[in-house]
Amino acid sequence: MALAPTAKVVLGSIAFGIFWILAVFPAVPFLPIGRTAGSLLGAMLMVMFRVTSPEEAYAAIDLQILGLLFGTMVVSVFLERADMFKHLGKLLSWKSRGGTDLLCRVCLISAISSALFTNDTCCVVLTEFILKIARQNNLPPQPFLLALASSANIGSSATPIGNPQNLVIAVQSRISFGKFLFGIFPAMLIGIFVNTGILLMYYWKLLSNEKDVEVAVVDTTDGVAQPYVTSHRFSPATMSHITSSQEWNADAILLCSSINGDAGHVETLRNRISSSESDIHSGVNGKADSKMALNGKKEAETAFLASTRKEEGLSSKRFERNGSFMNGTKNDYSFHSFEEKEAPMERWKVLLWNGCVYLVTTAMLMSLLMGLNMSWSAISAALALIVLDFKDARPCLEKVSYSLLIFFCGMFITVDGFNKTGIPSALWDFMEPYARIDTATGTAVLAVVILFLSNVASNVPTVLLLGARVAASAAEISPGQETRAWLILAWVSTVAGNLSLLGSAANLIVCEQARRSQSYGYNLSFLTHLRFGFPSTIIVTAVGLILMGIY
Numbered sequence: 001m002a003l004a005p006t007a008k009v010v011l012g013s014i015a016f017g018i019f020w021i022l023a024v025f026p027a028v029p030f031l032p033i034g035r036t037a038g039s040l041l042g043a044m045l046m047v048m049f050r051v052t053s054p055e056e057a058y059a060a061i062d063l064q065i066l067g068l069l070f071g072t073m074v075v076s077v078f079l080e081r082a083d084m085f086k087h088l089g090k091l092l093s094w095k096s097r098g099g100t101d102l103l104c105r106v107c108l109i110s111a112i113s114s115a116l117f118t119n120d121t122c123c124v125v126l127t128e129f130i131l132k133i134a135r136q137n138n139l140p141p142q143p144f145l146l147a148l149a150s151s152a153n154i155g156s157s158a159t160p161i162g163n164p165q166n167l168v169i170a171v172q173s174r175i176s177f178g179k180f181l182f183g184i185f186p187a188m189l190i191g192i193f194v195n196t197g198i199l200l201m202y203y204w205k206l207l208s209n210e211k212d213v214e215v216a217v218v219d220t221t222d223g224v225a226q227p228y229v230t231s232h233r234f235s236p237a238t239m240s241h242i243t244s245s246q247e248w249n250a251d252a253i254l255l256c257s258s259i260n261g262d263a264g265h266v267e268t269l270r271n272r273i274s275s276s277e278s279d280i281h282s283g284v285n286g287k288a289d290s291k292m293a294l295n296g297k298k299e300a301e302t303a304f305l306a307s308t309r310k311e312e313g314l315s316s317k318r319f320e321r322n323g324s325f326m327n328g329t330k331n332d333y334s335f336h337s338f339e340e341k342e343a344p345m346e347r348w349k350v351l352l353w354n355g356c357v358y359l360v361t362t363a364m365l366m367s368l369l370m371g372l373n374m375s376w377s378a379i380s381a382a383l384a385l386i387v388l389d390f391k392d393a394r395p396c397l398e399k400v401s402y403s404l405l406i407f408f409c410g411m412f413i414t415v416d417g418f419n420k421t422g423i424p425s426a427l428w429d430f431m432e433p434y435a436r437i438d439t440a441t442g443t444a445v446l447a448v449v450i451l452f453l454s455n456v457a458s459n460v461p462t463v464l465l466l467g468a469r470v471a472a473s474a475a476e477i478s479p480g481q482e483t484r485a486w487l488i489l490a491w492v493s494t495v496a497g498n499l500s501l502l503g504s505a506a507n508l509i510v511c512e513q514a515r516r517s518q519s520y521g522y523n524l525s526f527l528t529h530l531r532f533g534f535p536s537t538i539i540v541t542a543v544g545l546i547l548m549g550i551y
Helices: 006-024 034-048 054-060 063-081 084-093 099-117 119-136 142-156 164-173 177-208 245-259 263-283 290-311 316-322 328-369 374-389 402-420 423-434 440-456 459-475 479-498 505-516 526-550
Strands: none
Touching: 006 034, 006 402, 006 423, 034 054, 034 402, 054 402, 063 099, 063 119, 063 164, 063 328, 063 374, 063 402, 084 099, 084 119, 099 119, 099 142, 099 177, 119 142, 119 505, 142 177, 142 479, 142 505, 142 526, 164 177, 164 374, 164 459, 164 479, 177 328, 177 479, 177 526, 328 374, 402 423, 402 459, 423 440, 423 459, 440 459, 440 479, 440 526, 459 479, 479 505, 479 526
16 A cells, blocks of 8 residues: 555644654643543544544444443443352462462463453452452562463453454454364463563562561451441340440330331430430339349339330230330340341342352353354343343443443544554555565564554554555465464464553553552552563563464
């Protein structure tokens, strides 16, 4: 493809440059508007500069990718409600045997979960768990944060739903879910082991020598940090900390009244109980013993309750049969019957709901493996969960990252406009003779180009710019080479995210989540990540390419 007219090339390059700066550095001082607004700005400039027409801009938006991304995000929201990620967190700390064992678990669990639930979601929900577990075991958080981010990136390469660039590749290449999985899974599995080995080599001494770190006191009975309790409704059977029978009687009457529908008269009841107690104290002689006073108080309270119930049209004989609040197991039943009946029912509802979420998610994965349309499969699973929830879906839908969807819309338009300038085609025409995948040297050159562009222009724009051209070049060799070219692009562009802190969104999520954590804050620096990320990325990428060449 020849270059467009000079004015179109210059203006299109300016629009793409603005988009790139705001996508890679979203908080630049001169225009701190963020990635999402930056992608919309780049798209708008492409249309304003007449690099692309409004009709072409709308056509550039890939609805299949947006639908697949939306569906998987909704399913992830319901999986979080079903405690899927809390169970993953428990696996990290279950019978842990030291720092090295914990590091291996982090690598394995983050890789598997990111392949099924996207790397960004995995990093969002597991960062706090990992920080907490590291602190409670007097271990430095640095190796575990690097293990989470790098393993999530590597693990997400195995499936089309693992990360955004794989979504683009799966839709454009029309490679089935199963073929995608079996094509990259061996490289992903060995890559995880290699990455874990590099981490152990770097931090073996640090993990073996535990530091004395002050650990925050956290309730970990259910595997997660518990928030401070601001209010709690105590049951009389568990209120051993209250020693005054007077307070016990008052709270018991108020609790029974609220259960039976008298919540609106709580203050009146409290005042009348206080007045009855003052009458008892005034009528008791100073020489009377405490036992007589207690009996008089009980009689007054029983008479008060009987008169209250009579005013409501209920028989006082019913209360005489039940007797005093202080005597017998029948009184305990009057306090606990409601909770005893409701608690098992609530547990069964939770178990049934969680089972439905896992069943629908499994059905979605099976439909993807069977080769059904990925976008509609994900949307169908999301809608099935919304219907089964039988509630207003707005709270769940509000958790969807619409800013990410809008970012993709702007990016599609911006990249399509930049393609119309002819610059990407001219660069590929120059590199194609040296980057053909039918030779080991050509595969290595192609991998270096993808690594470089993925860290400079980000991996999703790199896939949009190079994908069709790399596939067309490979198709000239053979149809099988075309599929292999798409898989190489998916593998290299995903693992490239581990090279630097800015290489992928998952890295930035882990860094920001760790830094903003109120209980276990930790700052993962750019150089710290680069010292590990650079050698790990080169070695893991090379190992994966060798395995994919054998495949």
